Amino acid sequence: MLEILIHGAVSSAIYAMLAVGFTLIFGVARVLNLAHGSFYALGAYGAYYFTSHLHMPLLPAALLAIGLVALFGVFVEKVLVRPMRRSQLAVLMITLAVALVVEQALFLTFGSEYRNVPEFVSRKFTIGGVDVGGQRLLALGVSVVLIGLLWLFIQRTRLGSAILAVSQDPEAASYMGIPSDRIFSIVMALSAALAAAAGVLAGPFLTVQPTMWLLPIVKAFAIVIVGGLGSIPGSILAALMLGYAETIVGYTISTSWTEIVSVAATLLMLVFRPAGMFGKRAAF
Amino acid sequence: MFGKRIDFAGAAGFVAFMAVLPLVFGGNYLIGVLTVSVIYGIWAVSWDFMSGLTGRENFGHSLFIGVGAYTAGFLNTKFGFSGWWSLPASMIAATVFALIIGLPTLRLRGPYFALAMLSGAVIMQRLMLIFWEQTGGEEGINGIEPLIHSQLGFYYFALATLVVTTALLLALARSHWGLILRAIRGDEATCQAAGINVTYYKIASLVISAAFAGAGGALYAHYQLQVSPQLFAVVTSITIITMVYVGGMASIYGPVGGAILLVLLTELLRDFGEWRLMVYSCTLILILFFLPNGLIAPTWRRVKAKLGRPQ
Amino acid sequence: MSALLEVSGLNKHFGGLQAVRDVSFSIEPGEIVGILGPNGAGKTTLYNLLTGFIPFDSGSVVFKGRNLRGLAPYRIAGLGISRTFQLCRPFIGMSVLENAVVGGLGAQGIDRSDLDQRALALLDQVGLGGKALLPVETLSYGDQRRLEIARALAAKPALLLLDEPFAGLGSGEINDLSALIRSVHAEQGLTVMLIEHKLHEFMRLVDRVIALDFGEMIAEGTPEDIVRHPAVIEAYIGRGDEQAEEQTDAA
């Protein structure tokens, strides 16, 4: 029972980090970014590469990886996505193509074997008789802190309120002199950095391989659909629901079924409540 | 009228070229490549019929391909049916799946529909692995019998299937039926105001698209003599979408050219085997940027305009 | 012969907003009826209720003796009610001619063998004959309005619902369009309802006006009566300068 509680919280935290960034860039720029999973993969691979090939200490390696992925996110947004923004499907196609290019680049560079991302914390903790890896607890803690900081940033700072303004009404924001293009880049950087952080933190206990972007993006999409596109609290709640649903299914049925849970949840949600559980009616 | 005659001449020339190619160069290797390219052609045309015309991009076309291929595999190896049952059976199976997934999801638009279909394909791929005792898991089903023992014979059969598929779908697309599908892409509310049962047409077009994709899947199963969960993979759908983009969306005939061109092109790059998917992805990006209307169909229209003028 | 369209006790609310309240009227075959009302009066909502695009809460709509409650929009259109939209909604990506042809593809029991010729003739009639093969995106706003009407007529409707057909048009164009509506009415005995929020264009065109305000019918009568009707004057004058101007415009 306690085991489910703890592991569910860890999965939920990782999912929330992915989904919050994904929903943020949609809410602000109306971009459904299928390359979001690639940021996560690149984060994990970055940490792996900088530590094992360049022999950097883990913390700088992790920060460097996250920073580079954020830059890559800005590149994708500025160079590839921006010219396509008139059509949502073109955006979908171009970001998907980016995801495939990243996958292939990783495959060509590192091959398809699993790679090891080093752990920040390798010792195990015992909580109420349940053994939990320290890295998992760290992932949980860091994700809560990062999402909290993001929330404060959006609610409390000037830049944050500009972001909110653009997401609520881009046209009005442009009358107010808010440079929406710059806002898009900033949000993309934040969103990519969060995904990369999730990759760095979860890398040690997940399989790091070139196709690792696909399921997270499907799940992030699922969470965001369930929570309502563009809603940050909605996606956090939905991440909790999915994280726990998967953990419970994993414990009670079999882990091979966990992957299906979120995908099936998306499908059901799309069919029955396309506006999301908590969201307003989105832009259908 | 003249335009139609040029179209017909172009089509005849293309079919003759495809038919003669293996006779001139020979070799089972080339025949194999051509067979695969022709099967991809069937998939691309069937994708274009529904997604290109109605503007709902289907990111899970591999669902219908996989269902068709597995149907062929099951019938042939587990139940001992002759391979000739595979084609009709796989079309029926794909139709059933199209109804199951289409009825609830087709009212969704754009990215939402794309995602729903993608989810459907991912679920099927996972189910193949979960129920490995029945489906053979990662390895899939082996020992499927060939449909026609001569490789060249099978190639001609696949080519004929492609020609029939394209001709049928092209005729449909150019009829009032196709006009309605394009109108649905234009504006659904106006369609309803014009008395058109939008849901019916969307479902019907998905069913038709799925049926031909399923038939292509069955052909593929009888070519590879084996099926695996990889058929359901997202990359299969993406490859097909890239081919359609190269060919020219909503033109129906364009994607045939796109499929053949891309399969042949990647074979030429065979020494860079690992680079195949990279080539596809980069092609897709370049096409999206520089040729948003595609390559084949716009070129053909230009040729036609040139030929039409001097008369 | 009974009425072509019989609406009684129609109600619709959106959340707390009563968009249409207890509206009853009937339309005789061959009439041209205007629906008048200031912005937000519920005119478009009324059309949406009549054509099934939005389900109504209570009341009934009977067309040619048939109750329309719960029918899908395409079924209602198929029975012979064609409508245009307040904001033009052409089929993007198709030619002008194709747009008009699609208009005739959904109606029940009409002969489709000569649809292409008929669509061309309709385009001629609305003054788009020379533009049949152009992509619809290239049409001016006024031309798009004409096309909407051609598309609606292609279904050979018994009742045509026009939603602000004159909005955004210059006075020359308005005269042309009025003449067009009058001519299809005269030639085919078509019954027409049209929405306007200015009386001006109505006056010479319609037989009867139904005035709405805040979702309620506030008056019904000949255009001459309506201009003088106290409730109508109140509805317009009570709304600040812009509407008052329109009212003087109308008088």
Ligand SMILES: Nc1ncnc2c1ncn2[C@@H]1O[C@H](COP(=O)(O)OP(=O)(O)OP(=O)(O)O)[C@@H](O)[C@H]1O
């Ligand atoms: N689908 C809807 N959901 C919620 N409210 C709606 C909906 N459609 C209309 N309304 C509201 O109902 C009221 C009536 O709107 P309607 O569009 O019918 O007015 P109208 O008379 O056509 O006005 P206009 O002259 O501006 O076209 C308005 O307050 C509008 O905001």
Ligand SMILES: [Mg+2]
């Ligand atoms: Mg209105």
